[in-house]
Amino acid sequence: MEQLICQLELYFLGPAGVFEKFSELLILKEKVARIETELAVGRSVAELQDVGLDLSYARILERRASYRWDEDVGVAHQDSILSPLEKLTHPGRRDEIYAKGVEVAKKSSPQVTRRYVRKLVGEDNATRAGDDGGAHKRRFRLSRPDEDGGCYFNGYLPRPVAALFAALLAEAFNSTAHDGDQRSMDQRQADALAEVIKWASAKRQSTTGHCSLVVRVTETDEMSWQSKLSTNVGIDLTLFEVGYLSGDSITDYIVVVDEHGAVKHLGTGARSANFLQRIALFARDECCVYPGCDAPIAWCDVHHVIPWSQGGQTSIDNLAPLCRHHHRKVDDTWDKAHVEFLNGVPWWVDARLPQSS
Incomplete structure (x- = not known):
């Protein structure tokens, strides 16, 4: 041999x-x-x-x-x-x-x-x-400290969470870059993760949130629960998963393009009203819009008059403050009790009662 x-x-x-x-x-x-x-x-x-x-x-x-x-x-x-x-x-x-x-x-x-x-x-x-975005495989494990005091970790993230995590890491990766960087790529990724953890621990607030997740939609796309939309982090998401990510601390953008790839529309996908919008709601409505209810804005949910799921935007002319008790009474089909706008002001409409004027 x-x-x-x-x-x-x-x-x-x-x-x-x-x-x-x-x-x-x-x-x-x-x-x-x-x-x-x-x-x-x-x-x-x-x-x-x-x-x-x-x-x-x-x-x-x-x-x-x-x-x-x-x-x-x-x-x-x-x-x-x-x-x-x-x-x-x-x-x-x-x-x-x-x-x-x-x-x-x-x-x-x-x-x-x-x-x-x-x-x-x-x-x-x-x-x-059935597509659950890998949710059934979700797991995370953090080891005990080794001889150097550090910890190993591993796990599996469902698709929508992985997309958010990738977007957070991308922003942190860029924000920690500097001239003459001698770190390896793995070290830079680890430092980016540390930066994300610092953001979360400090409850960082800004007008744009921690990161931007951009979702690309083509005019000719046929939308269904199985439809996959491409994102700027390379992880395709369903409509339900995009909705899952919407919140106060995340600014999602939806880009609509034509069949040739030209941008036709850019809009925000944020579902929750931001701080400035809540100030505007206080100036206009002062309290819950249910007749006779004086629950202050700070105790109210921000209700989408045209439901978010039906394309309603998170804009002042589509938002109304409702306390949690009266928010539960809203019927989004408008067949029963609901909220409508009259002369730019939200009004509670009860199917059993005549509308206020």
Whole structure:
């Protein structure tokens, strides 16, 4: 064996000890990978470990040996296809997704192939099991301090939370950058996370919130609960997830573009009234708009007269203060008790009583 290794080193490295036949070495690598896979057929991970393989590589070989390997697919692409395929909830489309991955592998890098197959697997899992944005897999674990006093952490975030987290990290990453930065990328990301934690602990307030999450909508999009909207952080969100993120401390922007990509409209997606809007409501209404109720603005919810879910904007001419008790009485269908505007002022309308004038 040692003699064979020496011959191979001499052949590929040459007398000077540098690569002379690198392309042939890559071909040999592919052949060795296929031989290893053939030897692994019918063997368990434990059996592969018994012959000297570490656990991670034993699992890779067992996965390769359990599924077909097309002749025109390289080992790196094969692993990039099979790894996400393991996450397929229902194996019915396994062969179809593998075939699509092979087509992409012929003209792209292993990284692109992996992302493409992962996308197909995610779409199929969502269609068959109901799309909850990965909420069923949510978890977070913070370790005890190690010998240096720091902690490791890992977990899984549902899609809407991951989008918000990515947007927060992006802003913190840029805000902590400086000239002559000698930090590694991992260190910069860790410092960005520390900055986000500082924001939260200090209850940071600003007119724009902690971050901006931009949602892109095309005029021709057919909206449904399954529709996915692209964002500036690379995480697609459903309409429900966009609504979930709306709040006082987040400013979301919705950009509407035409079929050619030209921007037609830019609007805010913030659902809750901000501080200045609450001041305006106090100046106009002073208290809850329910007849006879004098609950102060500070105790009131800000009600959307045209519901947010039906396209109502968070603007003064669509907002009315209601105490929590009377807010619960509102019927958003307007068939029963509700609020309407008359001459720019919100009025409580009871279906059983004539409207105030």
